[in-house]
Amino acid sequence: MPSHNDRVREALARVEGERAATANAGAGVRIGLLGRGIGASLTPIMHEAEGRRLGLDYRYDPIDFDKLGLEDADLGAMLEAVRERGFRGVNVTYPFKQAIIPLLDTLSGEASAIGAVNTVVFSERGTEGHNTDCYGFAQSLRQGLGVVPVSRVVQIGAGGAGAAVAQALAELGAMEIDIVDVDTSRAQALAAQVASANGTLTRAMTPERLAEVIEEASGVVNATPVGMEKLPGLPFDPGLLQPHQWVADIIYFPRETALVRQARDIGCRVLPGGGMAVYQAVRAFQLFSGREPDPLEMAKTFAAYA
Incomplete structure (x- = not known):
């Protein structure tokens, strides 16, 4: 053997x-x-x-x-x-x-x-x-969405890619970041890390509070693998979104996820993962x-x- x-x-x-x-x-x-x-x-x-x-x-x-x-x-x-x-x-x-x-x-x-x-x-x-993910996401957002409000951003996912995205959001000037993950301890650890490194008000939120935090957000980022060809589906209910918000996804295969497609239909400005x-x-x-x-x-x- x-x-x-x-x-x-x-x-x-x-x-x-x-x-x-x-x-x-x-x-x-x-x-x-x-x-x-x-x-x-x-x-x-x-x-x-x-x-x-x-x-x-x-x-x-x-x-x-x-x-x-x-x-x-x-x-x-x-x-x-x-x-x-x-x-x-x-x-x-x-x-x-x-x-x-x-x-x-x-x-x-x-x-x-x-x-x-x-x-x-x-x-x-x-x-x-x-x-290089941090640079990739920040540059993609600048090029793909231009100047968008980042007063309060909700990030879904606190894994490896999520850590880079949260740091990029802080560097882009986000005033408040709410990190939501099914693994509460992982969300808490990332929130503490981003807050310590940048002085940004960063909170860990449980999935049960998702509707509440999205309602108050200027933008939402999917930093989970949900939506990939390997893991099809939606990371959250797009019905929670409002037309004035922007939505970014870090996934690029498929080139346009169900989240991006449905958020665009609602009227949101969207950023697929290709730029990152x-x-x-x-x-x-x-x-x-x-x-x-x-x-x-x-x-x-x-x-x-x-």
Whole structure:
């Protein structure tokens, strides 16, 4: 019977074999994406297209734990395996953005403050975790919605992505942030973290108070995975929304979630998750390659495949 590490290496070999006909196994810059249900992700396409445009030998492999039949406990072994195979680094998505932190040697200041990692860079110094989601969400909101009221924002979800979004909201000038999560202790921990780091009035709310807090909100953000192709559905009842509010979703596959669609029908200004996906990829590309990517070109690639 194969050992734990052997099973992970065999899974990685399957990923490499499946892409052998379309990608260079000996690429100068090799990147991976660790997560579950990531088959529809456009991050690999954006990275590889920008790499080609800049004349780089660049390959980006999705490593889907669902497709490969891997357990969450295999995360550390996979991190070690991709490093052994010469990867420059990996992006990390649901459900590993917080679970990966104990496996890393160092964290950037932003990743440490947020408490979540979506980008890991390998170097002679070891493994360093970064968070490009915070920048990605903030830049997406600026570009996609422009100036919107942020006097009181309700955020649904306090997981790895939610930690980055809450920090971005604080940096965007939110005066009050209500964080709602089915895991009350997780919401409380995130609220305390954001308040301590930014001085922003941040409260943890139970789902039972959702109707109350949404009624008083200027905007609402879905930072849960509910609505993904893997987890279809609605994170809350859109009937609670009012036309003067704005609604943002961090999910981009499907390209337009049921929440975004129904919020638009109500009359809300909406922000799908595509912009965040583009801008987090822009920052991650720079970290991996040391080159400055063109955000407009990466956005064009995203739009062409979305």
